[in-house]
Amino acid sequence: MCDEWIEENWAGLVRHGLKVRAWLHDETSPFQRIQVADTEPYGRVLMLDGIFQTSERDEHYYHEMLAHPALVTAPEIARVLIVGGGDGGTARQVLRHAEVRELVMVEIDERVVRVSQEYLPGIASAFGDARLELRFEDGVRYLADAPDGAFDVIILDGSDPVGPSRSLFGAAFYQQCARVLEPAGVFALQSESPNVMGDLWREVQGALRGVFPRVHPYFGYAPLYGCGMWTWTHCSRCVDPLAVIERRAGAVEHHTRYYHRGIHRGAFALPNELRRGFD
Amino acid sequence: MCDEWIEENWAGLVRHGLKVRAWLHDETSPFQRIQVADTEPYGRVLMLDGIFQTSERDEHYYHEMLAHPALVTAPEIARVLIVGGGDGGTARQVLRHAEVRELVMVEIDERVVRVSQEYLPGIASAFGDARLELRFEDGVRYLADAPDGAFDVIILDGSDPVGPSRSLFGAAFYQQCARVLEPAGVFALQSESPNVMGDLWREVQGALRGVFPRVHPYFGYAPLYGCGMWTWTHCSRCVDPLAVIERRAGAVEHHTRYYHRGIHRGAFALPNELRRGFD
Secondary structure (H helix, E strand, O other): OOOOEEEEEEOOOEEEEEEEEEEEEEEEOOOOEEEEEEEOOOEEEEEEOOEEEEEOOOHHHHHHHHHHHHHHHOOOOOEEEEEEOOOOHHHHHHOOOOOOOEEEEEOOOHHHHHHHHHHOOOOOOOOOOOOEEEEOOOHHHHHHHOOOOOEEEEEEEOOOOOHHHHHHOOHHHHHHHHHHEEEEEEEEEEOOOOOOOHHHHHHHHHHHHOOOOEEEEEEEOOHHHOOOOEEEEEEEOOOOOOOOOHHHHHHHOOOOOOOOHHHHHHHOOOOHHHHHHHO | OOOOEEEEEEOOOEEEEEEEEEEEEEEEOOOOEEEEEEEOOOEEEEEEOOEEEEEOOOHHHHHHHHHHHHHHHOOOOOEEEEEEOOOOHHHHHHOOOOOOOEEEEEOOOHHHHHHHHHHOOOOOOOOOOOOEEEEOOOHHHHHHHOOOOOEEEEEEEOOOOOHHHHHHOOHHHHHHHHHHEEEEEEEEEEOOOOOOOHHHHHHHHHHHHOOOOEEEEEEEOOHHHOOOOEEEEEEEOOOOOOOOOHHHHHHHOOOOOOOOHHHHHHHOOOOHHHHHHHO
C-alpha cells in the first residue's frame, strides 16, 4: 500500500498532513478545487483549494460552535441566513432548533453541496428539510439586494480568505450583514485562530468592532485545522451571549456531540492574554 | 534560503510540520534524541525522540493547565513533586504559588534541563529558586523509595509513551503516586488527546479510575501537538476540582498568560460525547 498523505500548508508556516486510506474525489469547479479523501485519523475529509474544511470525525466541534451560541441567545430565530456552508453541516445544526421557520442558505459553489451530499452524507443530511431554501449565488450580491432587517440570525460560514471566500472578510461585508440583520438579532461567524494566524485574527476582530456594538469572540477546538484552537465570534447590537441560554441550549444539547450549556459558558472565557489585549 | 521543516509524525496517522528559521541543537543523550529549532510559527521548539514537547509561543497553554488546577484546589500545597518536566515550564508555574515551600523535581535526563536552560531560558527560568530540589534520576525508582504521604501535590509531566516516558504510564505507576500522595492531596498529569489518540486516552482514563476515587479529565489547547485539543486529569480521593478555587486562582491569574478562574471552570466541562461515555 502506498504511503499517501493529504496535507494543508498554511501560509508556508505550518503543514498538517493526514494519512490517506483512499482518494475519493478531485475536481476543479468554476470557483475552486474540491477534494475528498478517506483518512485514517479523521475519516472522510473535504478540502477546498488546499485548505481543510471539515471531516466526519471532527465536524461537530466546528459546526455546533458556529450555530448554537447564536441560535441559543438571539431573541427570535424564526428567520435564519447562512452565507457559505456548502458542506451542509451548519444548516444541519441550525435546523435542530424547532423555532427556526425559514433558513436561507446562500452558497456560491453548487459543486461543494453536491460533492458533500455524495461523499459526506452524515454532514450534508439536512438539505431535504422543507424549511431550507438553498440558493447558489454570490453571498455578497445576495446581501446587497436583501432588505433591511430581513433575518433574525445571520451565520457566516466561509473558508479562509483565499479563493471565493476572500470577499466575505472585512468591514464592508460585515456592514451589509448588520444592515440585513434584525436590529435585535445576532450575527455569528467563524473567525480563524489567534494562534499562528494572529494577524488575520486581529484584523477580523477589529473590523467587527467597527460595525457591531457587542463583539464577543469565543473559543473551541477545530482539530482538523491544525492550529490547536479556533474561534467564532458572536456579534450584535445588544445581546449578552451568556444571559439567556437555558431553554434553547437545554433542548438542543440532547442531540449534540460536543455543545452543551457548560461548553457554551466556558467558550466565552477568553485566555488571559487576549482578555488583556481587549482592555 | 532552504525550505526546511521540523515535523512530528504521530503514529503514522498525522504529520505536523513547522517552518524552520534555524536549527539550534541536536544531540542524542543516553535516553533520547534532543532537538531544538527556531521556527516561524512557534518560535523555539523542543523535540524529544521526534515528538514536540514545548515552544516559546504556546508553552503557557500546556504548563499553566498542568500545574494550576491541582495547586489551586489541593487543601495543602507546601510539598510538591514533579515527575519529568525537564524543560522547567511546569516548575516555573508551580513556584508562582507562595504557599509552595518545597518542590522536588525528578527528571531522568539532565541533558533536557541543560539544553532548555541554554535555548529556552524563558521557560527554564525557575531552576534557581531556593525552594526547588532538582534530582536527575528515574521517577519510577524515586517513587518506589519515597515514604507514604510525602507530598501534598504530585504532577506527572511526561512525554508520550515512547522512550523514557513509557514507564510513567499505567496503573502500577499511578498506584505508587497515590501511595506517596498525602491522602487529601491531588495528583495531576498530562493525559494525551481523546482526538486521534483515542485508544491511548481511554487507556489512561481507565487506569486512573482503577486507582483514584475521583478522576476528572479537563480540556484545553496544546497547539504544538497538532491534535486540536489536549487533556490533563485531576485525580484525588476526595477533592472537588470546582469547589474552592477563588483564593489561589485569583492570586495566580495576575501572572498567567492563559489560565484564570473562568478558564478553570470551563476546562472541566466535558464535551457531550465524552460526558455520555462516562455515564
